[in-house]
Structures are given as C-alpha cells and as structure tokens.
Amino acid sequence: MFDKILIANRGEIACRVIRTARKLGIRTVAVYSDADADALHVSMADEAVHIGAAPSRESYLQFDRVIEACKRTGAQAVHPGYGFLSENSQFCQACDAAGVVFIGPPVGAIEAMGSKSAAKRIMEEAGVPLVPGYHGEDQSPELLKKAADDMGYPVLLKATAGGGGKGMRQVWSAKDFDEALAAARREASNSFGDDRMLVEKYLTRPRHVEIQVFCDSRGNAVYLAERDCSVQRRHQKVIEEAPAPGMSEALRQQMGEAAVQAAKAIDYVGAGTVEFLLDEDGSFYFMEMNTRLQVEHPVTEMITGQDLVEWQLRVAAGEALPLAQEDVQINGHAFEARIYAEDPDNDFLPVTGTLAFLQPPEESAHVRVDTGVLQGDEVSVYYDPMIAKLIVHDEDRDKALRRLARALSEYRISGMRTNVDFLYNLATAEPFRKADLDTGFIEKHRELIFHDSEQDLQRGAILGALYLVLRQARRATVAETDPYSPWNSTSAWRLNEPHAQHFALELGGREIAVSVEQLQRGGSRRYRICSGNQTVTARGELKDGELYADIDGYRSRVPVAEHDGVISLYTEDSALQIREVQPDLGEADDTGGEGALTAPMNGTIVTLLAQAGVAVARGDALLVMEAMKMEHTIRAPADGTVEEFFYAPGDLVEGGAELVNFSPAEA
Numbered sequence: 312m313f314d315k316i317l318i319a320n321r322g323e324i325a326c327r328v329i330r331t332a333r334k335l336g337i338r339t340v341a342v343y344s345d346a347d348a349d350a351l352h353v354s355m356a357d358e359a360v361h362i363g364a365a366p367s368r369e370s371y372l373q374f375d376r377v378i379e380a381c382k383r384t385g386a387q388a389v390h391p392g393y394g395f396l397s398e399n400s401q402f403c404q405a406c407d408a409a410g411v412v413f414i415g416p417p418v419g420a421i422e423a424m425g426s427k428s429a430a431k432r433i434m435e436e437a438g439v440p441l442v443p444g445y446h447g448e449d450q451s452p453e454l455l456k457k458a459a460d461d462m463g464y465p466v467l468l469k470a471t472a473g474g475g476g477k478g479m480r481q482v483w484s485a486k487d488f489d490e491a492l493a494a495a496r497r498e499a500s501n502s503f504g505d506d507r508m509l510v511e512k513y514l515t516r517p518r519h520v521e522i523q524v525f526c527d528s529r530g531n532a533v534y535l536a537e538r539d540c541s542v543q544r545r546h547q548k549v550i551e552e553a554p555a556p557g558m559s560e561a562l563r564q565q566m567g568e569a570a571v572q573a574a575k576a577i578d579y580v581g582a583g584t585v586e587f588l589l590d591e592d593g594s595f596y597f598m599e600m601n602t603r604l605q606v607e608h609p610v611t612e613m614i615t616g617q618d619l620v621e622w623q624l625r626v627a628a629g630e631a632l633p634l635a636q637e638d639v640q641i642n643g644h645a646f647e648a649r650i651y652a653e654d655p656d657n658d659f660l661p662v663t664g665t666l667a668f669l670q671p672p673e674e675s676a677h678v679r680v681d682t683g684v685l686q687g688d689e690v691s692v693y694y695d696p697m698i699a700k701l702i703v704h705d706e707d708r709d710k711a712l713r714r715l716a717r718a719l720s721e722y723r724i725s726g727m728r729t730n731v732d733f734l735y736n737l738a739t740a741e742p743f744r745k746a747d748l749d750t751g752f753i754e755k756h757r758e759l760i761f762h763d764s765e766q767d768l769q770r771g772a773i774l775g776a777l778y779l780v781l782r783q784a785r786r787a788t789v790a791e792t793d794p795y796s797p798w799n800s801t802s803a804w805r806l807n808e809p810h811a812q813h814f815a816l817e818l819g820g821r822e823i824a825v826s827v828e829q830l831q832r833g834g835s836r837r838y839r840i841c842s843g844n845q846t847v848t849a850r851g852e853l854k855d856g857e858l859y860a861d862i863d864g865y866r867s868r869v870p871v872a873e874h875d876g877v878i879s880l881y882t883e884d885s886a887l888q889i890r891e892v893q894p895d896l897g898e899a900d901d902t903g904g905e906g907a908l909t910a911p912m913n914g915t916i917v918t919l920l921a922q923a924g925v926a927v928a929r930g931d932a933l934l935v936m937e938a939m940k941m942e943h944t945i946r947a948p949a950d951g952t953v954e955e956f957f958y959a960p961g962d963l964v965e966g967g968a969e970l971v972n973f974s975p976a977e978a
C-alpha cells in the first residue's frame with residue numbers, strides 16, 4: 312500500500328479522498344491554486360503544493376506541475392478525483408512515464424471510452440445491448456434516412472462528436488427527416504467541427520440507470536448495484552439514488568453482467584460506471600462508460616457499506632478486489648442531493664459570494680455531508696459552484712426520502728442563493744415519492760417543483776415582518792432608559808388611530824407588502840399582521856438566533872441569520888431569503904447633504920422609531936410620517952447613528968424638509 316498520495320483535485324472530492332487516505336494511514340499531499348490557498352482540502356492534507364493561478368487551466372489542469380509536485384513530495388500515486396484530469400489520457404501517460412501510479416484505469420481504457428461512437432462499436436462487439444440504430448461511417452443522407460425508416464419513428468439524430476445531450480435532435484416522422492438531418496449537421500459542424508451523425512430509435516420515457524463496476528489488475532470484476540440518476544436538469548444530475556426504484560434482482564443481474572462485460576472489453580482496472588438507458592419495458596441500452604469515480608458514488612457506498620476510494624487505493628496498489636460478486640450486499644436505500652450556489656429564479660445561473668452562514672444538518676449513520684467549504688469561505692467564479700453533497704440512507708426508500716427532506720430543511724445557508732429549496736420541493740413532490748421517474752421528470756413536474764405560491768410568499772412575508780418588529784422592539788429595549796418613554800415606543804402608536812407599520816419585503820423574486828399593527832404594548836407583544844388576503848394574529852420572541860413564532864396559535868421555532876441586509880429564515884420547508892425594500896431615497900446627494908433625510912412630500916410626523924445617539928443598522932426604521940393617507944417609513948440609508956431629529960410626532964413638514972441628521976458609521 313502507498314505511504315503517500317497526491318490528490319490532483321479540490322473541493323469536496325479532495326476532502327473526501329483525504330478522509331479515506333487518513334483512515335488507511337496514508338499521508339496526503341494537496342495541490343491548490345491562488346484562489347484555494349485557504350481551502351479546506353489544503354488544511355486537511357499533510358502537505359500542500361501551490362500549482363498556479365485561480366483559473367483551472369493555469370493550475371489544476373497543469374499536469375506537468377502536478378507530476379512535479381508528486382516528485383517534490385515523494386507522492387507515489389495520484390488520485391485525480393473527478394473532472395479536471397480524471398479522464399485525461401495524456402495525464403495518465405505522463406504519470407506512467409514519471410513512475411507515479413495513476414489511481415484509475417489504464418490509459419488504453421480511457422482512450423477507448425473517449426469517443427462515444429468508438430465506445431458504442433466496442434460495446435456492440437462485446438455483446439452489450441445498444442439502442443437500435445445506425446452509427447456507421449457511411450453518412451449519405453439516403454442511407455441515414457433508410458435506417459430511420461427501417462427502425463421506425465420517432466428517431467434521435469445524435470452528433471457523433473457530441474455528448475451530454477449536445478447535438479441531439481428528435482425526428483417524429485419521415486417527412487421531417489431530411490430537413491432535421493440538414494439542421495442537425497449544421498449545428499454539429501458549428502459546435503464540434505464534425506457533422507457525422509448516428510441515428511437511434513428515440514426512447515420517449517427512458518430512465519438513466521448506471522452500474523458501478525470495479526475491476527482489479529488480477530482479472531477480477533464485480534458490479535456494485537446500480538444508481539438511478541434520471542432526475543437531471545439540462546443533463547446535470549440533481550438527485551441520485553441507489554438502488555434504482557423497482558429494479559428486480561433479475562434485471563439488476565442482467566445489467567450488472569452487461570456492465571462487467573463492457574469493462575472487460577476494454578481491459579478495465581479500477582472504479583468505472585457504465586451508463587444505460589432503461590426503457591419502460593425493462594429493455595436497457597448502453598449509453599456511455601465513465602472511466603473515473605463518479606460524483607454520486609456515495610449512494611453506492613451507503614447501500615453496500617463499502618468505501619470505494621479505499622477500493623481504488625487497494626486496487627491501484629495491486630491488491631485484489633475486497634469482495635467477490637457473491638459477497639456484495641445491498642442494504643436499504645440512499646439518496647444524494649447536490650447543493651449548489653445557483654439561483655433557481657434566474658435559470659439556475661451559478662452565483663458567487665461569501666458563505667456568510669453555513670450550517671449543514673447534523674451528520675449521523677443516516678446523514679452524510681461531503682463538502683469542501685466552511686462558513687466564511689468564498690464561492691468563486693473559477694470552479695464548479697458545488698457547496699456540498701447531502702447523502703442520506705435508511706432501510707427503505709420512503710424512510711430515506713423522509714430523511715432527505717428533513718436534512719434539506721435543516722441545511723441553512725445564507726450569503727447567496729442556493730438550490731436547497733428547489734431540492735426540497737423535488738424531494739417532497741408526490742411523483743418523486745411515488746418514484747415516477749424518467750429523464751424528463753423535472754420538466755414534467757415543473758409547476759410542482761417551482762411552486763413559490765402566492766400563499767407561500769405571503770406566509771414568508773408575515774414571518775419576515777414579525778421578525779422585523781421583534782428586532783425593532785429588541786433594539787429599542789436594549790437602548791431603553793425609560794421603558795415607557797414615547798421615544799422608545801416601537802408600536803407606531805398614535806392618538807385615536809390604529810397604529811400600524813408597513814413593510815415592503817422582497818422574497819422569492821417578488822415584492823410583498825405587509826402591515827403590522829401592535830395589538831397590545833409591553834409584555835408579550837401581540838400583533839395583527841396582514842399580507843395580501845392573509846391576516847393573522849401573531850406573537851413572538853427572538854432568542855439565541857431563533858425566532859419563536861406563534862402565528863394564529865401555530866407555534867414554530869425558526870432559525871434566523873442576517874447578512875448584508877438579507878434575512879434568512881429557515882422554516883420547516885424552505886429557507887426564506889428576505890430583504891426589506893428600501894424606499895427610493897435617491898442618491899446620497901439628493902438627501903440635502905451628508906446624512907440628512909428629507910420628507911418625500913408634505914405630511915405629518917407620526918412617530919420616531921430610533922433614538923438620537925443610538926446606533927442603527929442600514930434599513931432600520933427611523934421615523935414614520937403620514938402623507939396622502941399613506942404612511943411612509945423613513946429608514947437608515949446605512950449603518951450609523953441619528954445625530955438629531957428635526958421634528959417631533961404631530962409636526963407638519965413640507966416635502967423636501969430635512970427630517971433627520973444621520974451620520975453613517977465609519978466605513
């Protein structure tokens with residue numbers, strides 16, 4: 312076994328490999344870019360070598376520097392993780408030439424699977440089932456059209472040089488074929504510089520089921536059950552599970568043996584994944600083979616009880632596979648959800664920023680969190696925006712799914728948008744619970760999954776407004792000298808009028824109006840809160856970073872985090888990111904000089920909500936004035952202090968009159 316290995320990767324997979332190496336008593340060397348100098352994987356490793364600037368092409372893909380780092384540190388082997396150099400045959404060759412063991416398959420296997428069409432030909436010869444179709448060299452339109460007519464429509468045109476869903480075009484009838492072929496060729500030529508096509512029978516509701524295979528250098532090969540990865544968005548896996556729902560032992564054996572056959576056809580060694588399309592009638596067809604450890608390998612680990620990185624290390628060191636096929640056991644069910652810094656309301660575009668608040672669910676025998684980041688870390692533009700993989704296991708699918716939903720509801724992240732709510736909606740969607748899976752799942756159930764209903768938003772706004780008035784009250788109390796002084800009143804009380812505060816809250820990409828009326832002062836404050844068509848009676852308390860809310864008698868404890876003006880409320884079924892919409896006070900120079908705030912129009916001062924000389928936060932209500940039968944809350948434009956109020960409650964003010972002398976906090 313190795314004494315020292317180098318991990319040529321970063322993030323969660325680097326941390327994950329280091330954990331197993333440490334378990335086996337193997338010393339570890341990390342490599343890092345400028346952007347990862349303080350990254351978790353660097354601090355976890357025994358040694359670390361800087362290999363270049365932040366962009367991957369200037370660091371993690373610089374395989375000469377990686378090999379140089381192996382030589383410099385005496386690392387005997389290199390684990391490539393996934394992505395980066397993990398399927399780079401040149402890197403594999405360079406390792407061989409340098410006498411560094413590449414923890415993965417031989418270079419010939421990587422090359423054989425590098426071309427989708429070459430891979431299909433190899434599998435065909437090995438007797439691995441392929442989707443009925445044509446993938447020959449003769450590319451004449453007449454021959455391709457005849458192949459399509461013979462197999463029957465719909466068919467799928469796939470660019471030979473394509474992959475990952477790129478360069479695919481459905482053709483539903485013979486009359487559309489010629490035009491579709493011409494268009495697919497133009498697209499393939501533009502995208503890949505290669506317009507060769509293959510034609511396949513189009514499977515209308517396939518599932519993506521992949522088999523984990525493992526081969527050692529002594530001719531042994533096993534399959535470690537399967538994973539269902541059908542829930543994808545734009546060919547990116549979102550939630551994976553093992554075993555595949557509804558998989559019979561017979562079908563598992565058939566697919567497993569086909570996968571082992573595929574691996575043997577290319578003299579495979581190490582961890583590999585054979586991807587199949589599983590049709591509704593139980594037919595399965597080879598799609599591609601990945602010559603690396605997959606992101607989703609933990610679900611296989613959870614149901615088999617095996618550490619696949621340990622298997623990789625043992626096999627790379629020349630040992631035999633730890634288990635024979637008859638010893639492979641499957642226990643229970645596992646899910647993996649990929650937690651990403653991305654904005655579901657903005658087409659899932661990656662977001663960057665600081666993980667201001669990061670509280671994963673508590674780990675246990677049932678809950679595992681594979682991550683490469685800690686609270687306070689940056690999610691940068693340079694790399695995949697993965698925050699973590701959340702893996703759960705239990706004795707059956709229903710129990711495991713309940714654990715997934717709960718763990719997602721306990722995953723608390725603020726400082727940037729994430730896909731956690733989207734994952735929660737997915738995990739709790741009835742069709743997902745019923746395992747009604749196919750590769751079109753997300754599109755088909757879009758309404759269910761993206762359901763920020765008006766009701767949800769209003770409930771979120773009500774909770775947000777309760778938090779804000781309680782926060783106000785606490786600030787006033789903290790500052791109080793005389794608890795009954797009108798200057799400390801936060802009830803917006805005024806003579807002969809119901810006293811209400813109005814908030815405009817931004818959440819779920821919408822602006823929601825909420826009004827809060829205090830029903831009684833002092834003691835345990837009660838409020839009437841209205842938003843849209845919902846009116847509730849609420850009371851609450853802020854304690855130890857949590858909002859104890861009682862909304863119409865329903866009590867809940869809601870963890871809260873605030874960062875950069877964003878309030879994150881972690882309710883049972885979602886993480887609400889709420890921002891108070893600031894009134895447009897114009898540019899700083901429109902407020903009559905440094906710090907002064909002016910009356911937006913003629914009106915009457917209703918109440919002062921801050922105290923001169925007491926620090927306030929950006930967005931805190933300073934005073935309320937009434938104009939044109941509307942209340943206007945004047946808020947702090949920044950963190951700072953009210954030096955002086957120029958008016959008192961009841962005063963009439965003209966539009967444009969200076970109301971407050973405000974001093975922003977030191978930058």
Ligand code: MV4
Pocket residue numbers: 442467474475476477511512513514515517518519540541543546588598750751
């Ligand atoms: C297919 C197919 C239906 N019929 N081939 C998508 C990318 C590549 N992995 C192969 N893909 C597909 N090939 C035939 N003959 C449907 C897909 C497909 C898909 C496959 C697996 C996982 C997700 C997918 C999403 C869309 C389409």
